[in-house]
Amino acid sequence: MSNASVTDMKHPVPDLHVREVEAKVTALSNALATLGRGTTLAELLKLIHFPGYTTPAEFAITIAVLDSMSGQVEALTRMQNQLVAATKLIVNAK
Numbered sequence: 001m002s003n004a005s006v007t008d009m010k011h012p013v014p015d016l017h018v019r020e021v022e023a024k025v026t027a028l029s030n031a032l033a034t035l036g037r038g039t040t041l042a043e044l045l046k047l048i049h050f051p052g053y054t055t056p057a058e059f060a061i062t063i064a065v066l067d068s069m070s071g072q073v074e075a076l077t078r079m080q081n082q083l084v085a086a087t088k089l090i091v092n093a094k
Helices: 003-010 012-036 039-047 056-093
Strands: none
Touching: none
16 A cells, blocks of 8 residues: 555544534534523523422422532533643644
């Protein structure tokens, strides 16, 4: 196999990987932006003022879900920062 064919085989793979990562980052970023608008939780803030909200059990479930959601946001923030930091290490190491 000539050097030209080896070079031709090496370049498309990283390009495909970059395009796939770009697509996934863009999709995730868009999903987080939509989530970050807070329109669904703004609706919840309106609903909790209606008569009949809430029993102690419903309150406990609501608080548990909100705490879990907050924990997931914190975890996503950490993962995002760690991914960027690790990628910088990879890029700087080459």
